Structure formats: structure tokens, C-alpha cells
Amino acid sequence: MWIRLARLLVSSADGTSMARLNSWLLASTFFAAISGCIGATVVVVNGTASHAIPSTLFGQMFESGDGGLYAELLQNRAFQQVTPNTAAALNAWHPVSGASISVIKDTKPVSAALPNSLQLTIPSGQNGAVGFSNEGFWGIKVDASWTYNASFFFKFPTQSAFKGSMTIGLQTSTGQMLASESVDISGSTTSWTQVQVKLKPTTSAKDTKNSFVVTVSGAGGQTIDFAMFSLFPPTFKNRPNGMRIDIAETLIEMGPSFFRFPGGNNLEGQTVATRWQWNATVGSLLDRPGRVGDWGYVNTDGLGILEYLTFFEDAGMEPIMAIWSGYALGGTNLAENQLAPYIAQARDQINFVIGDPKTSAPAALRASLGHPEPFALRYIEVGNEDFFAATTYPYRWHDIVANLSAEFPHLQFIATSNTFNPILSPNPTQYDVHVYQTPGWFAQNSFIYDGFQRNGTTYFEGEYAAISTNANNLFGTPDQGRLLWPTMQSSTGEAAFMTGLERNSDIVFAASYAPLLQHVNSTQWTPDLISFDAGQVYKSTSFYAQKLFSVNRGDEYLPSTLPSHTGTLFWSVTRSKASSSIIIKISNTVATAAAMTFQLPFNTVASTGSLQQLHGAQTASNTPAQPQLIVPVTSSIPTGKTFDFNAPGFSVNVITIRVT
Missing domain, CATH: 2.60.120.260 (Galactose-binding domain-like)
Structure with missing residues (x-):
């Protein structure tokens, strides 16, 4: 986890359809600006979709599971990776x-x-x-x-x-x-x-x-x-060696489409020897040595690759799976002539997931463990945050991808260096971008992907969260601005950014808040999306913001009047063809309520719409002391071809309206 600011690229608007769309957006923005002087912000919606919404747009990323998602109740159950005869x-x-x-x-x-x-x-x-x-x-x-x-x-x-x-x-x-x-x-x-x-x-x-x-x-x-x-205890779907029911159900409640595993830093290891290795996480628990993880505690690896994949299948998520790229967090970069055995291990990892048991030993192992059919897999992430080792990533990326893509040509490989810096060969078709910043940064940068070239490259916002209110002390203590829990200010800033992800989902194919889970008695990083202890789960304001976007995402994006680049009110509009509805998402990132007027181009528009609203004071948080202080409230609102809406201060709103 770290700040990773993607390079802003100049947009290339080629083609008559893009030109017409830009002209329409400019005109509607001008109209909204004039109307805004009179009072409400006017949003003019275009009924012609600009692009389809990717099925993977919103999902989850995960670091490790002991004491949390993995249902095992005993800590230090097998005395793994400890020094004998010590307290x-x-x-x-x-x-x-x-x-x-x-x-x-x-x-x-x-x-x-x-x-x-x-x-x-x-x-x-x-x-x-x-x-x-x-x-x-x-x-x-x-x-x-x-x-x-x-x-x-x-x-x-x-x-x-x-x-x-x-x-x-x-x-x-x-x-x-x-x-x-x-x-x-x-x-x-x-x-x-x-x-x-x-x-x-x-x-x-x-x-x-x-x-x-x-x-x-x-x-x-x-x-x-x-x-x-x-x-x-009993596990989710009664799986042996499975998942804690309440945490699993909370994750699924968000409506995620993908799950990034085995995590970010959890993949790399502090040393080559302590990296995550798929083959040390399968079979009998007696055969899993565990490893000292990158956050200072031992991972039992009871939650192994098969348990992960089975959970994804049970939960209706697809995996975005990482493979080790030859870089460890302690600073080790493998030389090019040392990569071969690690590429072979990555090949075996992929074959365990999708290989044919008749021709692949790792796939035969999967079959022997009860899953003869391959799991779903489309995306392979090569490393994690390799901008830390940018000078060696070009040869590591080249050798890994060149070898694996030859055997798995249908898989898509995601690069983890800075975008287009350094230049990689083969040219990545996907990049993973990470950013931890202030609520204001996320609102102000909701247009960051609007400036990226449409050149065939797509992006995975693999880790992002508003973690501090102090840009000069992002990783400082709470008294320096670092957040202990998500607040309505941080959640609305993230939601503003997410309207930009949705608007740019022609090139942003996936996004996941991070970190996902924290045990309230042992926390290495704050804030987190979901907190828990031995008995309960606590859903943050950011959890609810993520859920509102994920379960209400629509099939296609409808252009509308653009929010102001320097404003505090942000929105996006999508359409669900299956339900003949449009879905309007609005984030108000300041305390002052904002009046809005929507103009819809459809032949018929229902006179009543559904409103889901998350609203609270700037610093309001859901905590173990007040776990349900801020929760979404659903109500009905009057709608029509033109209708008014008042977005409360520090609110995330989803309006759903049937149209034809």
C-alpha cells in the first residue's frame, strides 16, 4: 500500500462520435453554468450511451485472513514461524x-x-x-x-x-x-x-x-x-476450512464483482523466502508451514489458494490473481538470469487455477482436492507496486509476460509500475494504479482519467482510500490528520472520485477500496472499509458508499452535464437496460446543501423515483461504540422529465427512476 499517482496523459478525442459527444458536453456544461448562476445546478442527461459499464467495475482487494475472514478461531494454532522456548x-x-x-x-x-x-x-x-x-x-x-x-x-x-x-x-x-x-x-x-x-x-x-x-x-x-x-464454528456455505459467516456475508452485501488476491504487500514478502507461494497453501493443514507476513504477524496459510477460489465461486466474484514478480519488500530484485524457477512457479500457480488435470500436474492436484473443473480467471497481476523497483521491472515484466502469455494467450496481464514509466515490452494493456490521499484530493481528481489517452490501455484502481485530512501528513498520527475510521467527509470524497471512475469506465475496468478488513484489537493501518472483533462486524461509511455504487452500477454510462472541475458537487448517470431505469449517483463533499435540477430526454419518465441516501456530519463515523450511526436511508421522491433534488451536505445519493 502506498501513494501512487498515475501520470496524467493528454486525451485524444478521435472520431466523429467523440467530437459530437464533446460538443454536447460543452454545450450542456455552459447551460448548467448559466443556470447555476440563477440557483440550482442543472444537469442535462443525454439518452445515448457513450459506453458499456464493465462487469468488473467494483470489487474488493484483500491482504490476509487469519483472525478475520478465515473462520479459524484459535490464534497461533500450530506454532508456525515462532522461536521455540520463548515467551x-x-x-x-x-x-x-x-x-x-x-x-x-x-x-x-x-x-x-x-x-x-x-x-x-x-x-x-x-x-x-x-x-x-x-x-x-x-x-x-x-x-x-x-x-x-x-x-x-x-x-x-x-x-x-x-x-x-x-x-x-x-x-x-x-x-x-x-x-x-x-x-x-x-x-x-x-x-x-x-x-x-x-x-x-x-x-x-x-x-x-x-x-x-x-x-x-x-x-x-x-x-x-x-x-x-x-x-x-459453522462456516459460509458450510465449507470445510472455510470463511467466517458474518464477514463473508458482509463482503457479498457490497455486490462485488471481483476479488484481488492474495493481496498487495502480502504477495511480495520482506524476502524472497517469505513471499506468498501458492504451493505452500494447498492440501492438508499439516503441510502448510505458514509465513511471517509483511504486517508483522504470522500467516497460517490456512486460507490458501483453493479456499480463496472456492469462496469467490460461492460469492459470485471472479479473481484478479497476482503472481510474484521477482521483487521483495526488503529491497531484493532478482537478476534476469535468476527468474526462470519463479516463472515456472507462476506457471504452476495459473495451471492450478485453470489447467487441464490430464496434462498439468498442478491442475491434477486441484482435481484431487475436489475441483476437477477449472476456476474462472481472466486477469493476472504481475507483482505489486513495482514502481518501487522500476529499474528492474522492465526485464522482469518482459520475461514473465513473454513466457506466460505464450502458454496462456487468453489471459490479460496487469502491470504494477507507474503508467508508461518505464516503457515496458510487451506493452501492457492494463495498469494497476494505487492512491492514498485526502478527501479533497479525491474530489479534485475525479477528472483524472478524463485526461488519459484512449489508446487501448485500461486501468485497475487496485487500491484507493481517503486516509488523512492533512495532505502534509498522509501517514501521520490521528492528531496530524490521519483517520482512524472513514468519515462522511472521506466517504463523500471517495464517492466523488468514483463518479469519475464510472464516467471513465470505458478505460477503468475495475476499482477496489483498500484495505478491506481490520480487527479492532490489532490494526496496522487505518482507516479500513470493514472492522470486526471476535463477535461483530462494523460497516463504515465508506462501506456503504462503496455498496451504493456497486449494487446500483447500471449497464451503460449516459453522458450528462459535467460537474465543475473545481466544484464540490459530483454526479454520474448510468442506465440499467434490464430494469429500464436510469441511476443517478450524487456526492456532495461539503456541509452546504446543493440544489439540483435534472433534465431527462426520455419519452416517459416515472413520476416517482427511489432515493438511497447516506448522510451525516463531516466527522461522523461508524465505530464499535456507534456501529450504525450513519446508514443509508431509502425513500421515494417525485421525479419526471424535469425534477429538482436537494443534495444534503456530506451525502452520497442514489436516485433510481424508471424510464422508456
């Missing part, structure tokens, strides 16, 4: 009833990918229940309507005569056991053995301050090793 290795784990616990490098690990184990030592003379607990990701939601799937592996390091039982349960902070199951165990179990139980709570917990607990009853003086714990 940090026990993150989220706690001893129970005087037990001694430590993370060890096991001489006989549960798998080669998971070398560490949790060792429990029961004090001599102890006969009661002794064990350990896991606090989850800052809590665990316990719901009596759910059945939880719990599992782990255990073994005794040396054989003993021990006979006893093991209890697995969910417990409140006050010690009340809400669900439990017991299994008999024996000291003769010296090979790794998996325990799997279903936990059905007798009552729901009043809060999320609950723990997963494992205790052992029997003679003391024993040592037992444990590995690869897991605790899953």
Missing part, C-alpha cells in the same frame, strides 16, 4: 491449574512443515484437571445455536503407564464451561494421534471473553506433546 512462542496460550507449558522444537514433529509442538508438563502429585487454554483472536464467540469442530494431535514423548482422560471445551472468563467433550487417553500413545470432537454449547456466552480449553485428568508427573490445534 513469544506461547502467544494466545495460557497454562491452566498450575500446568507448565512451552513450545518446543519437536524431535519427532507432527509434520515436516510444522516442526514445533506445545509441551504440557503435569506437576507430580497433581490429579485434578490440568492443561492449557487459547484466548482466540482477542476472544471467542460462543453461540448455543452453533456446533464447533475442534481437533488437535497429541503424543507422549516416552511410553508410560498413564491412564486418564482429556477434556476439550469452551469456557467463559469466570470459569463456566459452556461446552465440553472428554476422551480417554493412554501413555502408550507415542505416535501422533488426532483428537476430533464436536462442541455444542448449552448456552450462549454473554460476551466474547471466552477460551478454548484442554485439560488432562490422571496421575501427575506426565509430559504430553500437542500439535496442530483447530477450532471452527
